[in-house]
Amino acid sequence: MTGRRTESARTSRKVRPAEGVLGDVLTELELLFTDLDGLADKLREVASGKEVDRENLVALRPVIFNILATRRGLVAGSGVIMSPGLLRDAPRWLEWWWTTPAGTPEALRINLDPGAPDFFDYTTADWYATPARTLKRWVSGPYVDYVCTNAYTITLATPVRSDDHLVGIAAADVLISSLEPRVLPVLTAIPRPVVLASGDGRVIASNSPYWAPGMSIALGDRTGGKDASPRSWVLVDVDAPD
């Protein structure tokens, strides 16, 4: 890398799939999706063909706790987010558990009362709305998970369908701080400045001091991609400033 500035570089920014370079990391995330498939199966088993109350979801806890335990260091929280109106005793509900700093799982509590001033309408949250719409796996974020850990997070989310309707979303949170040690050794081995970004142009990691997680980067035509993911993550060549 010469560090010489090319005036046209910004407009001809090279964007390509992250897959070729970050295969191992993406494979690890795919494995997590496999865990979520197990959680989805359990939810289907609990929810199919009968009336379901919140109490019935307690049966999911061993599966959730197992994900938290076996993926410790990668997964900060996991659970299911129910389709509104599906449970008999709560119009909206999450069976969500996160690992506290003390290392024990704690249930997430958010205000689900639509009349409340701090109502959290999860149906509009990207980690619910996108997989619910596309009916495909989705990696949401990174974003500040202010309702739960308050950490910078990505959420792996998979739609759970039963009898042709959406039961809910099975999901797991991965903190950016856990992802970084897996990503940066690869990026720093690349001899030019590159940025790993989500399909909608949010920086996940970068080997350049001019780009940091959370910044926005213009991806040109690729912006707004909400296709199958994490395969939609991209590597972007950025300018090397003087």
Added chain:
Amino acid sequence: MSVRELGLTTVTARALLSNVDDSTGRADAVAHRLSQAIRLGLLLDGEQLPPESQLAEQMGVSTVTLREALAGLRQQGLVVTRRGRGGGTFVRAPEDFARELVEKLRQFSTQELRDLGDHRAAVSGMAARLAAERALPDEVESLARQVERLGAARTTSERRRADTQFNIEVAAAAQSPRLTQEELRLRAEVGDLLWLQLDDADHEESVTARRELVAAIRERRPVDARDHAERHVATDTRRLLQLRLQVYEIRPAVVPGQGGRGRR
């Protein structure tokens, strides 16, 4: 079917635990935190507290310790417990709430209030600027919805909670956990002071200003967004200073912030 039993959200619990003050025994410390939360309006009047086991877990203490803390609060009249169907432990805001706020305000000098305003402007202003640089369309829409929730809020405590939520969301849209936590911490520190004299006209003005801030974030105008947020804090600070000056003027028996224009 009750979702209101979730009186203590994970966010509120974090706010409660953010200002560490553990000089006394554990039950005392827990009681102190909860009473602060009630006085600050983090827990609203009439709100049901979660079941003891849950609350104990959230406060990081044993159920026995929590029961001891709740017994203390019951004695102070800050919570009431009703037995049977629809029963539980409920928050009861102190009756002389306004007076308590004035007492709290009395603890601040005008210099400290100005300094507090500077701190809040630094946090909210930077959050707004970064949100305008970084927010994705989903986040902007979420902010817009939160402003409408603020607009629809009727009581002082609802407005306060909706406004805190808005500030937290702006900081989250800035992609900053630190600014998000700082907005929450400032709220836990200052609590109701900012709302002492917010009447309906002030509220309308505030909602309009928030809409303008969201527009600046949506249209990626970082400088304008920061300017909007800073001016909002400046207005709050002026209000607080005005009130602080009144506290110097008046006889101790009179409570300012009551009977202002448009109060219903």
